[in-house]
Amino acid sequence: xxxxxxxxxxxxxxxxxxxxxxxxxxxxxxxxxxxxxxxxxxxxxxxxxxxxxxxxxxxxxxxxxxxxxxxxxxxxxxxxxxxxxxxxxxxxxxxxxxxxxxxxxxxxxxxxxxxxxxxxxxxxxxxxxxxxxxxxxxxxxxxxxxxxxxxxxxxxxxxxxxxxxxxxxxxxxxxxxxxxxxxxxxxxxxxxxxxxxxxxxxxxxxxxxxxxx
Numbered sequence: 001x002x003x004x005x006x007x008x009x010x011x012x013x014x015x016x017x018x019x020x021x022x023x024x025x026x027x028x029x030x031x032x033x034x035x036x037x038x039x040x041x042x043x044x045x046x047x048x049x050x051x052x053x054x055x056x057x058x059x060x061x062x063x064x065x066x067x068x069x070x071x072x073x074x075x076x077x078x079x080x081x082x083x084x085x086x087x088x089x090x091x092x093x094x095x096x097x098x099x100x101x102x103x104x105x106x107x108x109x110x111x112x113x114x115x116x117x118x119x120x121x122x123x124x125x126x127x128x129x130x131x132x133x134x135x136x137x138x139x140x141x142x143x144x145x146x147x148x149x150x151x152x153x154x155x156x157x158x159x160x161x162x163x164x165x166x167x168x169x170x171x172x173x174x175x176x177x178x179x180x181x182x183x184x185x186x187x188x189x190x191x192x193x194x195x196x197x198x199x200x201x202x203x204x205x206x207x208x209x210x211x212x213x
Contacts, residue, residue, distance in 0.1 A: 027149040028203045029077065031085035034102055035198030036073045039064055039166045040152050041189050044179050045073040045196065046108075046164075048101045048125040051175055056113035059124035060106055064166050064179035068197065074102040078130065080137050088201040093142040096158060098130075105129045107136035108164075110157050110183045117169035121162050121183035135159045141187075149200070152192040157183060163191035 029035070037046040044064030049072045053061050065073060079085025080096040091097060099108040106125035109132060113122040126132045140147050141154040155164040162183030167190050169180040184191060 025146070025148060026203070028090035029147040029149055029195050030087075030201045030203050031077055031079060031089045031091060031097075032087035033077050033198060033200045034074050035077070035200065036068070036196045037075065037099075037193045038196045039190075040192045040194055042166045042168055042179060044166060045070070046075065046099075046181065046193070047073045047178065048104060048106065049175070050104060053116060053122065053124065055116050056122045057111065057124055059109070059126050060104065061175070062108065062123045062125050062181045063171065063175060064181055066177075072101075072103055074198065075099045075108070076102055076130075088203060090203040091140055091147040093144060093147060093153075094139055095147075096137050096139050098132075098136050099138065099155075100130045101125050107132040108138065108155075109133075109136050110160060110162060110164075111135050112160065115180055115182035117171070117180040118167055118182055120165070120167075121160065123164065123181045123183055138164065147195075149195045152194050154187060154191050155193065161185060163187055164193065165191040 044066050047065040048060060048062045051061050052058055078098040078100055107127045109126035110121055110123045115122045137158045138155040139158060141156055142151050147153055162185055165184040166179050166181055171178050
């Protein structure tokens, strides 16, 4: 009887031990992947374009758009520096990343300027050819070990402690109908994002292999 109990306890330890469940799944978001990010509350994708803010920093604007097929909504996943996010490596929850806008080469950025519509914190696209400054760095907040495509996640800015958010304010001309993207200090339902369309580098495999969705 005692031997049977010991075997049962050993089996439970193997099933529930600290190493269990830490391997990334096939749906893990990986470094080097190019994707679109959907705000799950307002059903718009993170977007940028060569349109500058008319107030605040005057940097390239970042907005949310309803259409799913706009090429200006693609962002590349990069590390805090390129050595910390090798191509094809699954992104861990809590990891520091940069999001680089594919078509303009500028990084998702925020700083202490008021956003033009809601007076929250302005979010812009900044830098050249993927190189900006320390205010381009965000951490991925998710509930597991790795950022999975089917999970809603938050992006928290390291430098100013705000969350990447949308609350629904809409711009007029020249970007009529696009939503304001801004930073908010409180975690809430306005700052959840999900990976959508993109080219995903398969985790733990040859970096030349990828999924196109």
